[in-house]
Amino acid sequence: MFRGPAGLNGLNILTNEVEARAWIGEALAPTPEQWGRLERFAAMLVEENTQQNLVAASTIPTIWARHIADSAQLLAFDKDGEGLWIDLGSGPGLPGVVVAILSERPMLLVESRRRRCDFLRAVTAELGLAHVEVAEARLETLDTRAAATISARAFAPLDRLLDLSARFSTESTRWLLPKGRNAVKELALLPPAWQTLFHVEQSRTDVDSQILVGTGRIGSKKRGKR
Numbered sequence: 692m693f694r695g696p697a698g699l700n701g702l703n704i705l706t707n708e709v710e711a712r713a714w715i716g717e718a719l720a721p722t723p724e725q726w727g728r729l730e731r732f733a734a735m736l737v738e739e740n741t742q743q744n745l746v747a748a749s750t751i752p753t754i755w756a757r758h759i760a761d762s763a764q765l766l767a768f769d770k771d772g773e774g775l776w777i778d779l780g781s782g783p784g785l786p787g788v789v790v791a792i793l794s795e796r797p798m799l800l801v802e803s804r805r806r807r808c809d810f811l812r813a814v815t816a817e818l819g820l821a822h823v824e825v826a827e828a829r830l831e832t833l834d835t836r837a838a839a840t841i842s843a844r845a846f847a848p849l850d851r852l853l854d855l856s857a858r859f860s861t862e863s864t865r866w867l868l869p870k871g872r873n874a875v876k877e878l879a880l881l882p883p884a885w886q887t888l889f890h891v892e893q894s895r896t897d898v899d900s901q902i903l904v905g906t907g908r909i910g911s912k913k914r915g916k917r
């Protein structure tokens with residue numbers, strides 16, 4: 692069914708809205724209620740994007756491929772996960788809100804900008820996502836909590852992202868970090884003890900993009916220890 696170009700490991704890339712929706716249906720089998728919430732979230736995002744700059748306007752015509760499926764694909768790397776999922780720099784809820792629609796995982800959306808948090812609160816209220824908490828704060832000021840999963844899309848360079856979020860990680864934390872074209876380069880710049888936690892997965896939505904998937908605790912960089 693999916694005829695897009697082949698990426699890493701021969702994985703076919705989703706190239707249009709029809710394929711993006713079909714892949715979500717096939718891989719994640721949303722219930723009718725979840726489909727409805729995805730549709731409503733997409734509509735709210737399009738509407739709010741006329742009020743504040745949430746996603747590039749050029750990506751709106753392909754919102755299902757570029758944002759909804761791009762976010763949803765992270766769940767496929769954490770199928771059996773449970774416990775707190777923290778989404779760093781969530782912006783309009785990408786990937787956090789999409790994941791929260793498709794799973795029961797308790798979700799903490801960390802976002803420092805008030806208007807974006809207003810949107811996140813409006814979305815979670817409208818969609819009835821009681822398992823989602825919005826933290827309107829800079830990550831640096833947030834109380835430490837153990838995260839079962841940490842995601843971050845377009846949040847910060849990898850080294851800084853890990854520095855800022857290390858204290859939320861445990862030996863079993865799952866890291867899901869879409870990193871675009873620079874995934875391999877950014878990984879190579881990490882201290883060796885951190886590099887070993889990660890491997891590279893092909894993004895379903897962009898032949899040139901990759902996702903860093905990892906498991907484990909990020910320890911002190913200075914001591915070079917895990």
Ligand SMILES: C[S@@+](CC[C@H](N)C(=O)[O-])C[C@H]1O[C@@H](n2cnc3c(N)ncnc32)[C@H](O)[C@@H]1O
Nearest residue numbers: 780781782785802803804828829830844845846
């Ligand atoms: C480029 S946007 C990406 C948003 C979303 N993850 C996406 O992929 O569309 C980065 C977001 O991180 C937020 N942010 C940046 N630094 C932050 C920090 N230290 N703590 C919390 N949020 C932060 C910004 O306000 C912004 O909404």
